[in-house]
Amino acid sequence: MMSKSKSKVAIVRLLIIKCIFGSQIMTLEETCENAIEIYQKYIEANGQRKTPERIAILREIYSLDGHFDADGLHKRMIDKKYMVSKATIYNSIEHLLICKLIRKHQFNDKYASYERCLESNQHDHIIIDGTGEVLEFCDPRIQQIKSTIEDIFGLEVTGHSLYFYAKKKD
Numbered sequence: 001m002m003s004k005s006k007s008k009v010a011i012v013r014l015l016i017i018k019c020i021f022g023s024q025i026m027t028l029e030e031t032c033e034n035a036i037e038i039y040q041k042y043i044e045a046n047g048q049r050k051t052p053e054r055i056a057i058l059r060e061i062y063s064l065d066g067h068f069d070a071d072g073l074h075k076r077m078i079d080k081k082y083m084v085s086k087a088t089i090y091n092s093i094e095h096l097l098i099c100k101l102i103r104k105h106q107f108n109d110k111y112a113s114y115e116r117c118l119e120s121n122q123h124d125h126i127i128i129d130g131t132g133e134v135l136e137f138c139d140p141r142i143q144q145i146k147s148t149i150e151d152i153f154g155l156e157v158t159g160h161s162l163y164f165y166a167k168k169k170d
């Protein structure tokens with residue numbers, strides 16, 4: 001888990017129900033390799049420079065379990081002796097968002113958080129008032145709501161955003 005030093009974001013997995021995408025469950029390494037392939041195609045198609053740092057950043061993200069922010073990711077890369085600038089981190093994050101390899105969250109008003117999303121378990125978030133604690137949950141009923149919306153409105157739901165804000169009971 002990564003967070004800014006002054007902000008403690010504890011990630012607790014309350015309930016994890018494996019949401020299987022396709023017919024097989026990928027290992028984390030396979031998922032990472034798939035992500036790299038998607039990213040490389042994007043880099044080539046957009047005339048970007050193919051640098052080892054970009055791939056290293058993606059590998060680092062796909063080795064993380066949970067949420068991260070740009071500064072925390074930068075620190076991890078520096079700790080691993082990759083001399084990447086913060087600009088490179090921000091730039092990579094922008095590209096990975098476009099590629100839909102990471103998802104962006106705004107859990108607080110100070111900085112954005114991100115998490116990998118290729119082949120990841122579908123889940124949503126509860127943000128605890130005051131502490132900044134973020135809980136994750138997975139409830140299959142959300143998938144049922146999507147299916148119902150698709151049937152009733154004749155649409156294909158392409159994504160959703162759901163945050164619960166809560167306070168601890170005394």
Ligand SMILES: [Zn+2]
Nearest residue numbers: 067115123136
């Ligand atoms: Zn999450």
